[in-house]
Amino acid sequence: MKKASGPQVTASGPQAAASGPTATTPGPSTPAVGPLRIAVVGGGPGGLYAAVLLKRLDPAREVTVWERGSPDDTFGFGVVLSDETLGGIEHADPEVYRALTAEFVRWDDIDVVHRGRRLTSGGHGFAALGRRRLLEILHARCRSLGVEIRIRTEAPPAAELSIAYDLVIAADGVHSLTRQAHADVFGPHITSHRCRYIWLAADFAFDAFRFEIAETEHGVMQLHGYPYAKDASTVIVEMREEVWKAAGLDACDEAESTERCAKVFADALGGRPLKGNNSSWIAFRTVVNDRWSHGNTVLLGDAAHTAHFSIGSGTKLAVEDALALAACIEEQPDLPTALVAYETERRPVVASTQRAAAASLRWFEDLAGYVHQPPRQFAFNLLTRSRRVTHDNLRLRDSAFTEAVAADFGCPSPDTPPMFTPFRLRDLTLRNRVVVSPMDMYSAENGVPGDFHLVHLGSRALGGAGLVMTEMVCVSPEGRITPGCTGLYTPEQAASWRRITDFVHQQAPGTAIGVQLGHSGRKGSTKLMWDGIDQPLDDSDSDSEGADANWGLVAASPLPYRPGISQVPTQLDRTGLVDIREQFAASAWRADRSGFDLLELHCAHGYLLSGFLSPLTNTRTDAYGGTLARRLRFPLEVFDAVRGIWPDDKPMTVRISATDWAEGGTTEQEAVEIARAFVAHGADAIDVSTGQVVADEAPEFGRSYQTPYADRIRNALDVPVIAVGAISSWDDVNSLLLAGRADLCALARPHLYDPHWTLHAAAEQDYAGPGAPWPLPYRAGSRKPPTGRTDGPKPRLSLRTTKPS
Numbered sequence: 142m143k144k145a146s147g148p149q150v151t152a153s154g155p156q157a158a159a160s161g162p163t164a165t166t167p168g169p170s171t172p173a174v175g176p177l178r179i180a181v182v183g184g185g186p187g188g189l190y191a192a193v194l195l196k197r198l199d200p201a202r203e204v205t206v207w208e209r210g211s212p213d214d215t216f217g218f219g220v221v222l223s224d225e226t227l228g229g230i231e232h233a234d235p236e237v238y239r240a241l242t243a244e245f246v247r248w249d250d251i252d253v254v255h256r257g258r259r260l261t262s263g264g265h266g267f268a269a270l271g272r273r274r275l276l277e278i279l280h281a282r283c284r285s286l287g288v289e290i291r292i293r294t295e296a297p298p299a300a301e302l303s304i305a306y307d308l309v310i311a312a313d314g315v316h317s318l319t320r321q322a323h324a325d326v327f328g329p330h331i332t333s334h335r336c337r338y339i340w341l342a343a344d345f346a347f348d349a350f351r352f353e354i355a356e357t358e359h360g361v362m363q364l365h366g367y368p369y370a371k372d373a374s375t376v377i378v379e380m381r382e383e384v385w386k387a388a389g390l391d392a393c394d395e396a397e398s399t400e401r402c403a404k405v406f407a408d409a410l411g412g413r414p415l416k417g418n419n420s421s422w423i424a425f426r427t428v429v430n431d432r433w434s435h436g437n438t439v440l441l442g443d444a445a446h447t448a449h450f451s452i453g454s455g456t457k458l459a460v461e462d463a464l465a466l467a468a469c470i471e472e473q474p475d476l477p478t479a480l481v482a483y484e485t486e487r488r489p490v491v492a493s494t495q496r497a498a499a500a501s502l503r504w505f506e507d508l509a510g511y512v513h514q515p516p517r518q519f520a521f522n523l524l525t526r527s528r529r530v531t532h533d534n535l536r537l538r539d540s541a542f543t544e545a546v547a548a549d550f551g552c553p554s555p556d557t558p559p560m561f562t563p564f565r566l567r568d569l570t571l572r573n574r575v576v577v578s579p580m581d582m583y584s585a586e587n588g589v590p591g592d593f594h595l596v597h598l599g600s601r602a603l604g605g606a607g608l609v610m611t612e613m614v615c616v617s618p619e620g621r622i623t624p625g626c627t628g629l630y631t632p633e634q635a636a637s638w639r640r641i642t643d644f645v646h647q648q649a650p651g652t653a654i655g656v657q658l659g660h661s662g663r664k665g666s667t668k669l670m671w672d673g674i675d676q677p678l679d680d681s682d683s684d685s686e687g688a689d690a691n692w693g694l695v696a697a698s699p700l701p702y703r704p705g706i707s708q709v710p711t712q713l714d715r716t717g718l719v720d721i722r723e724q725f726a727a728s729a730w731r732a733d734r735s736g737f738d739l740l741e742l743h744c745a746h747g748y749l750l751s752g753f754l755s756p757l758t759n760t761r762t763d764a765y766g767g768t769l770a771r772r773l774r775f776p777l778e779v780f781d782a783v784r785g786i787w788p789d790d791k792p793m794t795v796r797i798s799a800t801d802w803a804e805g806g807t808t809e810q811e812a813v814e815i816a817r818a819f820v821a822h823g824a825d826a827i828d829v830s831t832g833q834v835v836a837d838e839a840p841e842f843g844r845s846y847q848t849p850y851a852d853r854i855r856n857a858l859d860v861p862v863i864a865v866g867a868i869s870s871w872d873d874v875n876s877l878l879l880a881g882r883a884d885l886c887a888l889a890r891p892h893l894y895d896p897h898w899t900l901h902a903a904a905e906q907d908y909a910g911p912g913a914p915w916p917l918p919y920r921a922g923s924r925k926p927p928t929g930r931t932d933g934p935k936p937r938l939s940l941r942t943t944k945p946s
Contacts, residue, residue: 176307176437176476177202182296182319184208186220186272187442187459188312189279189290194233194467196286205289205306207296218342218418219369221269221453222460229464240278244270246368250349253520254409255512256356260520264538267350269369275456298322299438308476309438310466312459315426317444327440328431335506337390337422338379338450341399341415347374352523353409354512360384361509364406365451376415377450378402379505385422395420425449425502427495433488434480441466446491448498451505452527458494462487496843497527503849510856514881521546522880528844532559532875546879553910559878560871561903561912564607564885566792566825566861569738571607571885572651573912574878575899578865578887579657579741579796581612581626583669588615588628590637598641601892602649605899605913608885609645609652613659613743614638614732616724619692620660620749624678625669629658629728635735642736649916655739656732657796658725658783662749663696663710663758675836677708695721697752697759697766697775703836712761718775721749726782733788740787742780744819745798746833750776754797754815755834757806769811773818784823794863795819796828799850802838809853816854826861826884829854845873852882863887871902901925 179195181188184206196204222230222241231238245268253260283290296302299319302309311319320327346368353364362384365377385391390398395417403415428447433440442459466483473479504511504526511522521543524530536543544555552562561573577598584593594611602609615621615628628634638656645654668676678690695717696710713721725742732740744750752758753775759766765775780795787793797819799812807815816827829851832838840846847866855862864883868874874886891898903913904925915923 176470178306179204179308179310180296180302180306181206181310181312182299182302183312183314183317183442183444184210184276184290184292185312185314185442185459186275186279186456187463188310189276189283190237190460191310191312191441191463191466192288193237193279193282193286194463195470196283196288197234198467198471200287203289204287205291206283207291207294209293209295211293218272218340218373219269219367219375220272220275220456221267221367221369222457224266224268226457226460227268229461233464233467234282237278237282240282241270241275244274244278244370246270246346246370248349248368251524252347252349252351252353253523254351254353255516255519256354258516260516260542261349262520262524262535262539262542265350267367269367269375271369271373272456274370303436303438307437308470310441311438311444312441313444315428315443315447317440319438320428320430320440320444323435323438326432326435330429330431332427332429333424334427334449334502335382335424336379336502337382337385337424338377339398339402339417339420339422341376341378341402341417341420343374343376343410343413343415344372345374345411345413346371351409353406354508355405356512357384357388357405359387361512362388362405363505363508364409366409376402376406376410378406381506381509382424390422398422427499427502429495433484437476437480439466439480439483446495448491448494449502451501452494452498452529454494454498458491461490496846497529499841500849501527507853510853511881513856515549517542517546517549518879518881522882525876525880528873528876531872532879533872543879550879553912556908557910557912558871558875558903558906558908560874560886561908561910562878563912564861566739566794568790569653569792571653573605573607573899574874574885575606575608575902576863576885576887577601577604577606577609577892578889579610579612579743580889580893581622581670583623583625583671585625585627587633588618588621588626588630589634590627590641594627594637595641595644598654599644599648600896602645602652602654603916603919604892604895604897605652605903605915606892607653607899607912608655608739610655610657610741610887611638613657613748614728616658616660616721616728619695620662620665620721620724622661622665622748623667623669624690626661629656629731629735630724632731635731638732638735638737642738646736651914653738654736655741655794656735656737657741657743658728658732659743660721660724660749661694662747662752663694663700663702663707664747665694666690666692666708675703675707677706696749698761700758700760702747718765718778722775722779722782725779726786729783729786733786733791737791739792739794740783741794741796741828742776742783743796744776744815745796745828745830747798747835750779751798751834755801755807757801757803757835769814773815777818777822780819780822780824792825793823794826794828795824796830796863798831798834799829799847799854800831801834802832802840803835806834809850812850813854813857816860817858820858820860824860826863827851827854828863828865828887830865843867844869845877848877848882852880855882855884861885865889871906874902 181192192204192206247268250263347366351366355362362380368374399415399417433445441462448454465487469479469482564571694708694710695713699712701707701709759772801807831847832840848864851862851864861884863885865887868886877883
């Protein structure tokens with residue numbers, strides 16, 4: 142749908158999908174080949190802005206907007222836009238940009254009020270204006286361009302519009318009738334959440350973005366407030382649904398709710414009243430769609446996706462959608478291609494925002510679990526809740542604030558990053574908070590670790606981590622996952638492990654090495670990972686002794702890991718349970734004599750002990766199945782046997798799967814109770830992983846995606862936790878530690894990529910203290926070597942408006 146000449150469209154196409162939202166730079170143009178009749182369903186900011194852009198790009202277009210409400214019927218009061226979004230608007234339509242900037246209220250600070258103490262973090266940069274004023278600006282711009290807006294008019298069904306118009310833009314909000322009418326095509330997934338909130342306003346301007354926590358007799362309530370005019374602020378009051386009901390707010394009308402909220406947050410409001418605008422208590426709904434277009438109908442804004450208001454994203458996403466849609470229509474040769482390009486470009490950006498919003502939403506849902514934190518740590522935790530704001534960028538914005546948080550945390554000096562603060566477990570002091578996570582190497586012979594393991598673990602010990610963990614070391618030949626897994630059930634294996642621990646202690650003094658003991662259960666007798674992960678051994682496979690490759694499996698219940706593929710295990714009887722418990726104890730005895738500093742019991746990932754804990758894999762009807770207490774019985778028996786052998790001065794941890802990522806599996810509350818039980822039996826820390834329990838799991842992958850489970854256990858039980866799961870940067874580690882979400886951070890793949898990850902993290906932070914000493918032979922390499930130029934070709938910033946010949 143290119144023109145011979147005319148407007149430019151910036152930052153679109155494949156590059157924009159990686160770098161962020163699109164921006165358009167339209168100007169006077171000749172008519173385009175493409176959609177000339179455009180229907181927009183919904184007169185919110187996204188729909189209106191799409192109408193503005195498409196009409197400005199081609200004045201010959203007939204653009205009609207249907208809005209069933211009045212011009213001032215709008216959800217909420219103020220709108221916050223980022224500098225990135227404003228930059229796109231500036232290039233797309235300078236007239237709208239100028240009108241917006243004339244209205245903006247700008248500020249830099251965030252105030253967090255916690256138990257009467259107000260803490261301020263600066264340098265953030267916000268711009269806001271009234272939502273009504275935003276709509277007025279967009280209405281005026283539509284009128285000036287000749288867009289027809291039909292106010293208080295219900296749009297015809299999208300199916301009818303799609304016949305009469307070339308393009309139908311469904312910007313009809315979170316309750317989209319268009320999406321509902323074609324749910325079989327769009328495939329919506331809508332999730333309601335656990336808090337209730339209400340949009341209100343105050344007739345004065347806060348001097349910062351304000352978060353205030355109220356601990357009432359009914360439970361914790363929170364206020365989110367920010368200015369949107371010189372004399373007005375948005376005020377959102379939110380709380381868990383059970384708190385809302387306990388406080389009787391479920392029975393209050395708008396006037397009563399407004400009055401009661403004003404009383405709860407009287408200090409924040411200075412005794413001033415609040416006001417509503419057809420305000421009601423609602424539960425936030427996250428909207429995700431499998432597809433965003435159907436024929437010539439396309440979803441935009443909240444109709445396509447929603448992200449929790451606590452990261453100020455709804456209007457921002459809708460405006461960016463409009464920019465991208467207009468750009469793709471101009472760039473692509475036909476409408477179907479344009480709609481595919483629009484979704485391809487926007488979907489990863491939206492998914493990233495939704496992940497951040499989900500983390501923020503969950504943080505506020507679990508707010509009651511954090512109010513016990515010291516004020517500065519609480520404020521830092523709140524500011525970094527979405528994982529988009531981190532320790533490093535907070536330090537750049539407000540170094541005094543982050544230095545104060547770090548001092549409270551216990552950093553030995555102002556120039557010591559949190560990750561290099563020592564941590565003590567029993568008589569073991571770790572020099573830093575970095576753990577090389579257990580990673581199966583599948584490279585042993587007869588369960589004996591060899592030269593590969595010496596180099597693998599030794600190099601990572603030399604790389605600076607505070608604690609290096611072995612792979613899962615199996616307690617019997619039948620307890621191996623594959624023929625290449627290591628064990629601790631023979632003297633030869635113990636001697637080989639001793640060789641490795643001696644190397645670590647002698648050549649990397651100050652580095653601790655831990656052993657993870659486990660039994661594969663129903664996930665055993667499989668091929669090496671690179672030969673077929675979780676694939677059962679076949680008759681051609683054999684171990685080095687030439688024995689039959691397959692061995693019998695045992696488990697809590699006779700359920701195969703992959704039905705129809707995996708071997709069906711035998712349910713353990715009492716004799717089998719006793720035998721395995723003794724195998725764990727014997728391996729623990731060998732582990733001590735092998736020189737390990739720490740022992741971890743593997744009760745995660747669907748292996749034998751994990752299989753007892755999950756209701757999906759334990760269907761027993763005896764004393765070891767049924768209730769959580771009974772499912773815990775055998776893992777606790779094993780723990781007690783091992784703890785009885787393992788020296789008192791050496792710490793012992795337990796790895797658990799805090800969720801199965803599957804319906805009917807372990808719940809978050811059960812994970813807390815599982816951790817509580819192990820701590821009561823003497824566990825010094827809980828290593829909190831997730832999943833791998835059942836083959837049909839559906840994990841919510843993303844940055845640090847497993848850490849919320851560690852966070853919940855730590856703050857519910859006040860017990861040390863090890864966080865794992867896509868923690869990839871030293872900034873992530875520092876952020877998790879300072880926020881009180883973890884005490885140690887375990888990284889796997891980053892240590893495969895870089896065995897010296899910890900030392901390099903120290904160098905990148907200009908740290909040269911005792912938390913990360915370079916081995917003497919390596920000291921000359923402690924400075925990052927210079928490299929060649931890395932400034933490659935600049936990204937495309939403008940659109941060619943003619944097709945290549």
